[in-house]
Amino acid sequence: MTQELVITQHVPAQPHEVYAAWLTPEGMSRWWWVKIGDTTYAVDGRVGGSYLVESQGAGIGVRGTFTRLEAPTLLELTWTWLDGDTAGPEESVRVDLTEQGGGTLVTVTHLVADPDGVESYRQGWEYVLGNLQRLPQSSITLTQLVPADPGQAYAAWLSPELLSTWWWPGMDTTYAVDPQVGGSFAIRSGETGLGATGTYRELVEAARIVMTWRWESPGPAAPEDIVTVTFAEDDGGTLVTLVHEFATASVDTTNPVRGWREVLASLADRRDA
Structure with a gap:
């Protein structure tokens, strides 16, 4: 009689990356x-399609066939331990x-x-899913509901005066912004x-900003990433979605x-938003 083993692991990567x-x-x-x-x-x-993972040295392996694939939320496969x-x-x-x-909850x-093999499989899945949890990420996605209309939320990113009301407020921050395609910014x-x-x-306007992004800090120069910010009307406010794509x-x-x-929480807390 088969026994159902369920293992979960949260992975700080997007479902399409994990899939x-x-x-x-x-x-x-x-x-x-x-x-x-x-x-x-x-x-x-x-x-x-089939898969085969094996180690000659350890004398173990697993093989099977993918029977159902629904990107990026579901994989089903046969499994034969070697x-x-x-x-x-x-x-x-x-x-x-x-x-x-x-991120992604992997179940x-x-x-x-x-049934005698359940505990061994539990340990095995916890090991490989623990490795998956440390999978290098190529991007992160965050969202924030802002109590402003999309035009106001969009504008808050594109002027020194408005940036100063929420991005690192209270610090000796300087803001230089040239809000046009090809224009640069420096904070x-x-x-x-x-x-x-x-x-x-x-x-x-009021919908989308795509920009290159290079972080400055003491030490070696960081690579140039891509940040995309979108603005969508949501329940009387604006859902701000930020995707940061890493060069590495x-x-x-x-x-x-x-x-x-x-900074997104600070944007939501702007007094004049």
């Missing part, structure tokens, strides 16, 4: 058995990906054929030595997430 990480050899190699150096990955990420030359029974695994808290449901604090500079790539994928996005949350 993609299951479907290519390169993607799986970034998180599956990362501490087993001779692991090989053969993955055909389509319905009916122990040396011995293949276990064919089982089934379902992976649900749900957007949660700026793995494994129908285990032998700097002499007190902290921190700042951000960039160029506007797209400006759509990062395992730890704690600082940019915290920084953006603080």
Whole structure:
């Protein structure tokens, strides 16, 4: 009699990034058995496509077939454990990906054929999902409801006078803004030595801002990222959605997430919004 094993893990990456990480050899190699150096990955990420992950040195592996794929929220696959030359029974695994808290809640449901194997599988899934939790992220997405109409929320990003009412208020911050496509901006604090500079790539009145973004701080120069901010009317206010795309994928996005949350919360608290 099969036994259902359910394991969950929150991953600080978007569902489409987590989904993609299951479907290519390169993607799986970034998180599956990362501490087993001779692991090989053969993955055909389509319905009916097969996968094989194995380590000759450890004498273990797993193979199966993708039976259902619904990007970016669902994967279903068959699962056969390999122990040396011995293949276990064919089982089934379902992976649900749900957007949660700026990241993804990953829920793995494994129908285990032998109840005695449940605890071993639990430990195995906790290990690989723990690795997935540290998957390098190529972007972060944050939202903030602002009590202003989209035109006001949009304008607050594009003038020194308005930026000074919410972006690092109370600090010795300077704001230089040329609000046109190809124009640049610079926000700097002499007190902290921190700042951000960039160029506007797209400006759509009351709807969308796309800009390059380079963080300034003591130390080596940061790479140039892309930040997209969209504004949508929502329940009498504006839902501001910010997507920060990193030039180099990062395992730890704690600082940019915290920084953006603080400035977006400050935007929502503007007294004259």
